[in-house]
Amino acid sequence: DQTMIEELFIAPESAMPMQSVAEAKAHAGRGIIGDRYCARKGTFSVFRASVKQKGRREPGRQITLVAAEGIEQALIMNGIKALDSLGNFRRNVVLRGVPAAELQASVGREIKLGQECVVFVHRQCMPCLYLERYLSREGLVEATWECPGVSCEVVTSGTIRVGDTVSIGETVDEERVDCGEAHGRKEYMVPPSKRTKRMRDAANAAVSAALPRLLDVDPGGVVRALEAHQALGIKLFARPKRFRRGEAATERFCWMVLIFVALLVVITACQKVREWYERQVTT
Template sequence: MIDTDLPTAPGVSALTRGFAACLASVTEVPVAGLPLPSGDLSSAVGALRTWLAGRDSGLVPVADPTRFQWPGWWIAVVRTPDTEVATVAFGTPPGIVLSPQDPALLGRATVELTITAAYAVASLDPVLRSVAATPDLHGTVEALAIAPAAEVEMQMLEVARAVAGRGLEGDRYAARAGTFTPRGDTRPGYDLTLMAAEVLDELTAAGVAVDFAATRRNVLTRGIDVNALVGRRFRIGDVLCEGFRLCEPCVHLDRLSGPGLLRPLIHKGGLRADVLTDGEIRSGALIEPA
């Protein structure tokens, strides 16, 4: 995602220009390269769909934006007291991460807004391409944290006991009491969360100081490509784990830990993993492939 200003185009509505800016941001294409037809938004969407089709992508309408939960980019047309504006939403639950027409909407939860139309940008080719680069799959534990209940302050630990199929003893997700604990207790990926210390270093260098506890993750790592652990088994000390999916940020995190975290942590929010064996995890423990 890139920052994109509202383009100037005589005779083109502000909503169409805002929509084009959002699409340019998501696709990381200069907005000058997108078609900007005159007329209403439906005409513009048709032209932009044709443009995307030439790039093996499409715009998929979202039937019920107020209930849409998808850890990816999507474009939401929001009705404000004065007009309609195009925005980019992200996260589960989602929040606004780009709003060229009305920056005051940044960080707002989509559930709080009146969304008149929404579209997801999707690839027309579902084939998953292999990644050529070899990820670094060795690292160490730099810090540990748990929260005994949903939304309460995280507690830092030097050592934690991991319980297979549950998580870290004393944590709200091990007790099946987390904000996002699935109903029925059957979905994978909710035992443990990992966060790369390098991401926090990057944010600090960019002037956005975030401490580990504010991320509400369990394990702070150093030296390992956390994103590359998706679909892989690995050990933290003697505890066997399996990476399930990225732990993308959401508007809930933004609300608990302060505004401004949602966008900087996109694709850098860490990993959701399952705990496969019991054991202890200590600060300084090695993380390595199983």
Template sequence: MSVSFAGELLAIGIAPQAKAPLELCESVEIIAGRGIVGDRYSAGKGAGQKGKIDDEQQVTLIAAEAIAAACEESGLPITHLITRRNLLVQGVPLNDLVSKTFRVGEVILRGLQPCDPCGYLEKQTFAHIKQALLKRGGLRTVVLQGGTIRVGDAVELVELPRS
């Protein structure tokens, strides 16, 4: 299946440790194989992490359109920071990017799996958020090429050279 889109990075959120609220940043440095500098998961301090950095914990994304639909259907006051996803994007079909490589600013990510909401998110926020975000909870990614990203950066599919 061919995916075509022209998206934009609307916001960046990081938390220095598990359970800490996400904080907005205008730009962040991202390290290949590790994640976002200053975020709990790149520091090995994420919920249930035990110091090891798994690929699927490096960078998470959620679409503004998914949040808007979840709010409209559920009546819940869901925001980007409440979802605990690192990057808020617009115009990006995240569910179609599993096993695809794409660029956010200077950084190249590979979509690994949907970031379905979990019981932990519901405990930290409010009842029924899991159901509201079901099948639209975002995307877990691994960082293939690091660099700096900034709010306003383009999000686009990339073709990697064949080896």
């Protein structure tokens, strides 16, 4: 069976619903025209720094592909409610007819979409808590860890359409692969359930340490990411230690005041009881 494009999706802005389209124009070096990552307005755009070219953006976040069967099977196997649309998984191109394992193993290869467009696979996408909360599907991260899709660079511009055939190249060029700074860290490549406390702390520290640089490069992107995560109750950046120490000291002081007041109330009550008792005895 041939691999085909079953659906195409774009979202103009961060956190906006994905829109189904019959065809889309992929622009080399940018992405799909009209999509938030092409315009650098995605929730995670601010974090996409190249690991090979300092100061440049990660090339592999221009267009994303996912195998439909992989997501569908993962949800069924883990007892998770099916998605109303595979577009809700927030990948641009939904493929039908390719095993998820084969697509995930295509890192370092070129993939031809239709008659014109060619993309290069830089890395696997990583399921995230943001998407799990966004879709209200508890357990989605772990369930889709082996089939989350791939992130690609548009190498050759072209129009891609629903129903187009897709072919994965045989040649692997690892020298071209740029997985980005975040995905170059090993703790991100381990499912959350298998991460040690040290891994979690290292991941949180890395994100927080990058905050000053990210604010210099793209302050609007930082705000966008913060707002998107806060809307779902997710803490994106850990507060600096100096603030956490101050908060801890304030909390301890409040507890001390509360205890002092409680003791004062108890002492006052005891005095009142004693005075009442003495009056009863004298009478």
